[in-house]
Amino acid sequence: MRRNRLLRLTFPLCVAALSCGARAADELPAVASFFQTPQISHVSLSPGGGHVAMTIILSDGTPALAVRDTAAPTNVKVVSQLDPQMAAFHDVHWINDKRIGYTVKNLHMGARTNLDEFAVDRDGGASKHLINGNWGFKPEKAIGTLIAPRMLTADYAFHSVTYDGSDDIMVEKYTWNNTDLAPASSRLYRLNTRTASLSSAFEGPQPESSKEWITDGNAVPRIVMSEVKGRCITSYRQPEDTSWQQIDSGECFKSKRFTPLFFDGADTLFVQAVHKDLAALFRYDLKTRKLAAEPIMATPGFDFAGAPVIDYASKRLVGIHFTTDAGGTVWLDAALKADQAKIDAALPGFINTVQCARQCLASPVLLVSSTSDRQPTQYALYTRASGQLVGLGSIHPALKAAQSGARGFYRYTARDGRVIPAYVTMPALKAAGPQPAVVLVHGGPGVRGASWEWDQQAAFLSSRGYVVIQPEFRGGAGFGAAHFEAGWKQWGGAMQDDLADAARWAVKQGWADPWRIGIMGASYGGYATLMGLIKEPQLFRAGVEWAGVSDLKLMFTSFESDASEENLGYSMRTLIGDPDTDAELFRKNSPLLRAAELKQPLLMAHGGDDRRVPVDHANRFANALRGHNDQATLLIYDNEGHGWRTEQTRVDFWGRVDAFLDKNLKHAQ
Structure with missing residues (x-):
C-alpha cells in the first residue's frame, strides 16, 4: 500500500494511470486495451524545456498532435489532427523552441509509400506540408491537410533536426538503381520548414552507395556508411572538406572493426566495437584513426546498446541511456544523477528513463517515462526546483x-x-x-x-x-x-x-x-x-x-x-x-x-x-x-x-x- 499512497501524492493529474494497477484484475482485459493505438506517444520536450509535445487520441478517436506548457501542464493546445482511417503519426521532433516537425504514415497507400513530413508552430500556426510521401497520389486525399505550393516528392524523407535554433531540418534524398525496390543511395540536404528552401548539406561528391549518415553537433554530415560488394565501409570528412576518407573497411559481419554511433557536441566520435567478445562503447580518435585503449562503457554479459544524452549548450555528453537485461542510465553530470535518484525514490519498482531538453543542464523540467514488467509506459514531468512530479498519461490507461x-x-x-x-x-x-x-x-x-x-x-x-x-x-x-x-x-x-x-x-x-x-x-x-x-x-x-x-x-x-x-x-x-x-x-x-x-x-x-x-x-x-x-x-x-x-x-x-x-x-x- 505504500506505493499506492506515494503515487497518489506525486501524480495528482494522473492518479488512475499510475495507481489503478495495484488493484486485483477484476475481469479479463479486452484485446483492444493492448493493441489499440497508444493514448499518448511521441512525447518530447522543447529545446528550452518550456513545452512538451505529444500525440494523443481525442475523445472521438481522432489522433492529434498536442502541446502543453510545462509550467502549467493542464494548458493543452491541439495543433494538428489526422483521419485515423487514413494516416498515423510516425514521429514528432522539435525543430526549435517555437516550431515542431512531425512525420506521418499514410495508411491509405499501404506499404508502397514513403513518409509525409509536416511542420507547425507550437501555437498551431504556419502549418506546412513539406514532403509528399505518396508516389503519384494527391496529398489532400491521403492526409486531408494543407498543400504547400512547394513540396518535396517521395524520394525525400526526414533525417534529423539541426540543433542550431533555425527553422531547418535535415532530409535525405534517395536514389535508385534499375534493379532494387529499395533505395541504393542517399544524400543529405537542409530544408527550411517555413520557406521550403532546399540546400545541400555539404559540397562535393560522396562515397558509393552512401546510406547511413551521422551528423555532428552542428548538423554537418561527418560520417557515412556504405555496403559495396559485401564490404561495409565507413567514410569520414572534416566539416570544411569536399572529399571523404575511408576510416574502416571490412567484410560485413566478419572483419568490420567498429560501428560509428554519434558525435558529442565537442566533436568526439563514439563507436561500438568488440571488447572481450562483447560490443562496448569507445571513443575514436579521428586524427590517429585509432580506438581508445579501453572502452568508456561496457555492459558485462551484453553488447552495449544505448543512446547519448547531450547538452548542446555546453557541447557536453552528460549521460548515456543503455539496455542490459533492462533499461538504465549512467549520468556523467552530478546534478542529473541526483535528479534520477529522487525520481527513482518517488517511483520505486519502475524503470524511470529521464529525458532532458536540448539545453539539458539548464532545463527547468525533465521528462520521465516509467515502465515495469507489468505496466505499460506512462509519462510525467519532473520540476527540478520543487521536485514535483506531474503525470501526463499512459500509453494504455485501461490496463491494470x-x-x-x-x-x-x-x-x-x-x-x-x-x-x-x-x-x-x-x-x-x-x-x-x-x-x-x-x-x-x-x-x-x-x-x-x-x-x-x-x-x-x-x-x-x-x-x-x-x-x-x-x-x-x-x-x-x-x-x-x-x-x-x-x-x-x-x-x-x-x-x-x-x-x-x-x-x-x-x-x-x-x-x-x-x-x-x-x-x-x-x-x-x-x-x-x-x-x-x-x-x-x-x-x-x-x-x-x-x-x-x-x-x-x-x-x-x-x-x-x-x-x-x-x-x-x-x-x-x-x-x-x-x-x-x-x-x-x-x-x-x-x-x-x-x-x-x-x-x-x-x-x-x-x-x-x-x-x-x-x-x-x-x-x-x-x-x-x-x-x-x-x-x-x-x-x-x-x-x-x-x-x-x-x-x-x-x-x-x-x-x-x-x-x-x-x-x-x-x-x-
Whole structure:
C-alpha cells in the first residue's frame, strides 16, 4: 500500500494511470486495451524545456498532435489532427523552441509509400506540408491537410533536426538503381520548414552507395556508411572538406572493426566495437584513426546498446541511456544523477528513463517515462526546483498492472552446451501447477528480441493465462559476437533447436505443461513457427505465424521482395546460406517443402502488400497444406505490409489469436 499512497501524492493529474494497477484484475482485459493505438506517444520536450509535445487520441478517436506548457501542464493546445482511417503519426521532433516537425504514415497507400513530413508552430500556426510521401497520389486525399505550393516528392524523407535554433531540418534524398525496390543511395540536404528552401548539406561528391549518415553537433554530415560488394565501409570528412576518407573497411559481419554511433557536441566520435567478445562503447580518435585503449562503457554479459544524452549548450555528453537485461542510465553530470535518484525514490519498482531538453543542464523540467514488467509506459514531468512530479498519461490507461504477468530474465543451456538468454512472463493470475505455454519467437533474426520492461504481446498472452517464453536464440544480436555467429546458416538447425530446448527447460522448471505448448512469431518468428511444428510435433501442439518465411529459396528469387542485390549477393548468403551451394540445406529447412509433415492446428496471417516477405510465401504454404491438414487457417490483410500498421488489423488479428489458442492449446484435449 505504500506505493499506492506515494503515487497518489506525486501524480495528482494522473492518479488512475499510475495507481489503478495495484488493484486485483477484476475481469479479463479486452484485446483492444493492448493493441489499440497508444493514448499518448511521441512525447518530447522543447529545446528550452518550456513545452512538451505529444500525440494523443481525442475523445472521438481522432489522433492529434498536442502541446502543453510545462509550467502549467493542464494548458493543452491541439495543433494538428489526422483521419485515423487514413494516416498515423510516425514521429514528432522539435525543430526549435517555437516550431515542431512531425512525420506521418499514410495508411491509405499501404506499404508502397514513403513518409509525409509536416511542420507547425507550437501555437498551431504556419502549418506546412513539406514532403509528399505518396508516389503519384494527391496529398489532400491521403492526409486531408494543407498543400504547400512547394513540396518535396517521395524520394525525400526526414533525417534529423539541426540543433542550431533555425527553422531547418535535415532530409535525405534517395536514389535508385534499375534493379532494387529499395533505395541504393542517399544524400543529405537542409530544408527550411517555413520557406521550403532546399540546400545541400555539404559540397562535393560522396562515397558509393552512401546510406547511413551521422551528423555532428552542428548538423554537418561527418560520417557515412556504405555496403559495396559485401564490404561495409565507413567514410569520414572534416566539416570544411569536399572529399571523404575511408576510416574502416571490412567484410560485413566478419572483419568490420567498429560501428560509428554519434558525435558529442565537442566533436568526439563514439563507436561500438568488440571488447572481450562483447560490443562496448569507445571513443575514436579521428586524427590517429585509432580506438581508445579501453572502452568508456561496457555492459558485462551484453553488447552495449544505448543512446547519448547531450547538452548542446555546453557541447557536453552528460549521460548515456543503455539496455542490459533492462533499461538504465549512467549520468556523467552530478546534478542529473541526483535528479534520477529522487525520481527513482518517488517511483520505486519502475524503470524511470529521464529525458532532458536540448539545453539539458539548464532545463527547468525533465521528462520521465516509467515502465515495469507489468505496466505499460506512462509519462510525467519532473520540476527540478520543487521536485514535483506531474503525470501526463499512459500509453494504455485501461490496463491494470495485475492483468499482466511478472517477467524475469534467465539463461538456460541448449543441447550443445551454449548458454541462451531468455525472458519468461508468467500468467497474470497465479494458478497451481504447470500452465499452458507459448514460445514467442522474435523476428530479424539478427537483432535482439526483448527487454525486461512491459512487452505488449507477452503481456497480452500472460493475461490469457499462458507462460510466455522469449528465447534470445543464437544468431540474434545483443549477446556477443560468438552468439551471433553461432546462428549463421542455422535457420532450421541449431537456431531452431534453441527454441525447442527453451520449451523443455520451461517444463523442467515446473512452469510449462508439456502437453500444452505452442509456438508463434512474425517474420523469422513465423518461419521458426512452421519449422517448429514440423520438427517437433510432439512438443509444439499448435502454432501462430504472421508475415513468415515459408521457403528459403524464395527469399532469393521472389520478384516482389524488397531485398537488394547487395543483400541477395552477400549478406543473406553469409547469414542464411547460398541457394546454390547450400541447396540441400535449403531443401531440408524450408517449411514449404515439408508442409505435408505439419499436422497440428495452425493460424497463418499475412499482409497482402508485404514487400519484405511477399504474400506468395503464405499462399504457397497454404496450398501445400491442402489435403494434409484441415486445421490450418490463412488470413490475408490486403492493405497491410510486413506487420500490422492499423489498429483495426491489430485488434482483429489478436482477437483471432486469442480464440485460436484458447481452443487449440489452453483447452486442447
